[in-house]
Amino acid sequence: MLIPDGFPGQRMLVLPRPRVQEFLAQPGTTGLLVTDSGFFPRADSHGRRRSTPISQGVVIACVDGVGWCETESGRFPVQKGQVMVLPPGSPHSYGADGLHPWTLWWFHVAGPAVDRFFAASGLTPENPVRRPRDLYPVVALMSEVLTWMERDSTTTSLNAAAGAAWHALTLLASDRSRETDSKDVIEHTTEYLRNHLADHVSIRELASLASLSPSRFSALFKRQIGYSVVQYHTLLRMARARELLDTTSRPVATIAAEVGYVDSFYFARQFKKVHGMTARQYRAQRKG
Template sequence: MYLDNSTTLGQNRAVLIPDGFPGQRMLVLPRPRVREFLHQEGTTRLVVTDCGYFPEAESHGRRRIAPIAQVVVMACVEGAGWCETEAGRFPVQQGQVVILPPGQPHAYGADAVDPWTLWWFHASGPEIEPFLRVAGITAGNPVRRPRDLYPVVSLMSEVLQWMERDSTTTSLVAASGAAWHVLTRLAAERARSDDSGDVIEHAVEYIRTHIVDRITVPELAAMASLSSSHFAALFKREVGYPVLQYQTLLRMARARELLDVTSATIAAIAAEVGYPDSFYFARQFKKIHGVTPREYRDQHKG
């Protein structure tokens, strides 16, 4: 039986099958081993507690009214499904990834007509919740569409391979590293369930390829056919910085590179990264780095 579309997170009127599919792979780490791993010195960040691969998982789903302590990550490589949090119900399509934060009730299930094929894992650790908050991965935004799903799925496959090998510290560290990499990739992606991120990606690429030019918010907003205020709010939400501050960060990154690998003068470098006034450039550089461009160049690096 499938979950009825009218069923809400607080109801449990239908039966969902958590596992048991032809061709599936699944590994559950014994909970005493989870606790032991998280208390070992150097392994306290994250541990994969469960992982698997479910092909064409007909009737698959879970409904957790009582929250669990793990983040749930599911990559839909074929078919479709849905997930629910206290923020509502979200469709899940091929190419999308579901990230359900720990400590919150949720539900998810395969589409009745076109059941999903999933790579998935659960992970626990004290740094997961604050990391997800900083990354903007919340119960209100649990579905993301990476630009390229392949690297994410490759890492999730690596998680499962290490977990299937054995439960030694070496294998668990390797699996945890791959899982952490999945989360950081998803956090770095400005991927969302709507198309707003495409607008921002185009703007970011434009800024990166016009690093020397004077760029204004109204100019970028006009390209996106948005009001300046809407575009500015959208950009800061997706990138984490206002437009002009982001351009300054890009300019300074290029300036550091030129200071490190060339013998060009400070004035020449300032001009190459968009500052015709080298004194203004030096002031901006020191404001960000705490040292002047010349002092930065003289530092020992590498």
């Protein structure tokens, strides 16, 4: 049997739902509100099953012990040092291990910006467990969230809690890796792409180097970087092209060839697509 709360030494704050609606209707807010927050030490038998999705995103940091979570994509183990990020509108369950129950910091967030941020940052049911390189700053922010929530429910306090929650979410979103080995694979790939700007990129060859199928490799790359391999390679090429345009007087066609575009007309189309202007217009504009 899973117990949602009531653990010795716990801290928990649930904002009254009328106040939630009132706050989100106010002009000038951040579009995000912390609706619930807490700290559960050694939460024996803790857990929730939500077959009916809720409108809040759920963030849970495990600082000790172990547990698990389930989404429509499967069951995932959760260990000390990991964070569950469960997007709104997604059925899910989670629970503490029976022998080594976890200790948790957690909060729920709601608002018009939440869905967009989770989707854009790759915080999806397919990738619900994160291992930050450094859990301390994330937990420090979650503690700050709870402290502001416990203070009062004024707009000032709720905005401060929302700011700390935003910061925690951005840290988790920027730390895209779920597993160390997958992080290394993508880091090696991005380094390879940076060192081979002028070369043709084959997804199949890159996947083979990583001992992954092309579809699995492509999905992993897109989830961690936020762009496809081809899109990312194009952005790297364009960054080098900008550097050459800014620091040399070489002809545009020469620069195009140096960054891997034999066809200078195709380079021109790609450059304008990325920058909204031609390479010559970019070179002519004042900078700095």
